Amino acid sequence: MIIPLLKVTNLSKSYDNIVGCKNISMSLYPGEVLGIVGESGSGKTTLINCLSGNLEPDRGKIIFNINNKETDFLNISESEKRKFIRTDLAFVHQNPRDGLRLNVSAGGNIGEKLMSVGYRHYGNIRSLATKWMNKVEIDKSRIDDLPITFSGGMLQRLQIAKNLITSPNVIFMDEPTGGLDVSVQARVLDLIRSLVNELNLTVIIVSHDLAVIRLLADKMIVMKNGTVIESGLSDQVLEDPQQEYTQLLVSSVLHV
Amino acid sequence: MIEVKKVNKSFTLFNQNNAKITVFKNLNFEVNPGEIVALKGPSGIGKSSILKMIYGSYIIDKGAIIINNKNIATLSAQEILKLRKTSIGYVSQFLKVIPRISALDVIMEPLLNSGDNKNNAYKKSIKLLKDLNIEKNLWHLSPLTFSGGEQQRINIARGFIKDLPYLLLDEPTASLDSKNRDIIINLIKAKSNRGVSIIGIFHDEYSRKKLNVREIDLNIETKH
Numbered sequence: 001m002i003i004p005l006l007k008v009t010n011l012s013k014s015y016d017n018i019v020g021c022k023n024i025s026m027s028l029y030p031g032e033v034l035g036i037v038g039e040s041g042s043g044k045t046t047l048i049n050c051l052s053g054n055l056e057p058d059r060g061k062i063i064f065n066i067n068n069k070e071t072d073f074l075n076i077s078e079s080e081k082r083k084f085i086r087t088d089l090a091f092v093h094q095n096p097r098d099g100l101r102l103n104v105s106a107g108g109n110i111g112e113k114l115m116s117v118g119y120r121h122y123g124n125i126r127s128l129a130t131k132w133m134n135k136v137e138i139d140k141s142r143i144d145d146l147p148i149t150f151s152g153g154m155l156q157r158l159q160i161a162k163n164l165i166t167s168p169n170v171i172f173m174d175e176p177t178g179g180l181d182v183s184v185q186a187r188v189l190d191l192i193r194s195l196v197n198e199l200n201l202t203v204i205i206v207s208h209d210l211a212v213i214r215l216l217a218d219k220m221i222v223m224k225n226g227t228v229i230e231s232g233l234s235d236q237v238l239e240d241p242q243q244e245y246t247q248l249l250v251s252s253v254l255h256v
Numbered sequence: 257m258i259e260v261k262k263v264n265k266s267f268t269l270f271n272q273n274n275a276k277i278t279v280f281k282n283l284n285f286e287v288n289p290g291e292i293v294a295l296k297g298p299s300g301i302g303k304s305s306i307l308k309m310i311y312g313s314y315i316i317d318k319g320a321i322i323i324n325n326k327n328i329a330t331l332s333a334q335e336i337l338k339l340r341k342t343s344i345g346y347v348s349q350f351l352k353v354i355p356r357i358s359a360l361d362v363i364m365e366p367l368l369n370s371g372d373n374k375n376n377a378y379k380k381s382i383k384l385l386k387d388l389n390i391e392k393n394l395w396h397l398s399p400l401t402f403s404g405g406e407q408q409r410i411n412i413a414r415g416f417i418k419d420l421p422y423l424l425l426d427e428p429t430a431s432l433d434s435k436n437r438d439i440i441i442n443l444i445k446a447k448s449n450r451g452v453s454i455i456g457i458f459h460d461e462y463s464r465k466k467l468n469v470r471e472i473d474l475n476i477e478t479k480h
Binding site (some may be wrong): 215239 | 267269270272308312313314315333335336339352354355356357365368369
């Protein structure tokens with residue numbers, strides 16, 4: 001029996017009287033990609049912000065099990081939590097400007113992340129940074145350039161490199177291709193998918209684009225008004241949706 | 257062996273006046289190791305639906321689908337993912353891939369995902385590309401730019417690259433010329449000779465004859 005890497009039980013979060021997410025339970029296993037879909041305001045972002053430690057939920061349990069070590073995420077000290085977030089989790093924002101420091105060089109952005117988990121040797125940091133620039137298809141000659149000189153697609157790829165370089169155990173992605181134009185989107189998608197396969201990453205990805213979910217996610221959950229209304233294998237939920245709202249969502253997609 | 261036992265399947269279309277479409281009532285059949293079963297019947301009768309039910313893409317209302325002594329209907333999502341990875345190959349009617357990924361990578365992917373080493377996966381894929389008569393200058397290009405027949409062969413290569421005990425084939429010989437059709441038929445035969453249970457939809461009499469299939473006529477099976 002495989003133990004889930006992440007097990008969430010009855011997680012709830014409200015903002016005063018407004019429900020963010022309510023009674024969310026789910027499991028994620030090592031190497032799985034979970035997609036979260038739903039309309040704006042359905043609680044997708046609240047959920048991953050709770051799971052990634054950006055928000056404190058009101059109720060519920062979040063248990064990570066990494067290398068047979070159980071972490072009760074909502075019941076550890078603040079310093080333990082910070083350390084856990086730094087070493088075991090990563091968060092790729094929709095807007096790469098939120099996940100990067102624009103006045104620090106590309107290499108510096110990546111290097112900072114390495115230093116945060118204990119790397120000290122400058123030569124090692126630089127060579128790892130170069131290797132990752134190459135992995136995300138950014139010319140290594142740009143390593144000392146400021147991110148403000150990068151295009152949107154390059155910025156997103158830089159943010160991905162920065163997040164993956166420390167080999168985190170769970171990666172959260174909030175609409176990672178949301179702000180990019182279509183041709184750049186395909187390239188970033190392709191990159192995420194090949195990295196997921198190559199490194200056997202465990203990912204939770206929020207997207208309103210069902211095609212993105214179909215291509216990347218093994219499993220998905222559909223959210224509405226803060227609750228999970230349907231969940232299952234991505235192909236099953238998309239091809240044989242059991243709920244009225246999911247059927248509406250799937251049938252609303254335009255095909256080219 | 258694949259066993260389909262007393263399966264009911266319907267679709268409820270909530271956004272179209274809750275219309276309920278019943279596809280199967282009390283569907284029963286089995287596929288033995290080494291056997292090739294062909295689903296027969298007019299379009300819309302549910303041939304592809306059967307493959308999707310077995311693969312776990314469609315949820316059944318009632319009954320059981322047993323593969324490897326496991327009932328697909330009661331497995332969790334991750335158990336189905338595991339069963340697919342270790343046991344079930346599925347060749348869909350159309351190739352679905354991300355732009356930019358080369359044909360070779362598309363074919364290698366299932367092997368790499370199951371932990372095969374790159375060198376081995378590469379060799380196996382190259383052999384299959386050659387067997388399938390795909391020209392060398394296409395190997396490193398995205399199959400999205402290929403012709404229908406070439407795409408179909410890449411799709412088959414991806415589904416056939418692993419040695420899995422069960423294969424689901426949705427019109428594998430459609431959109432192929434006679435020479436390439438024969439190549440595919442021989443590949444399917446080779447799988448069958450190795451004991452693979454195969455269930456497929458073959459639109460042409462020629463393929464069904466050559467493959468020596470057992471036909472299941474859904475016109476009869478679904479009229480209870």
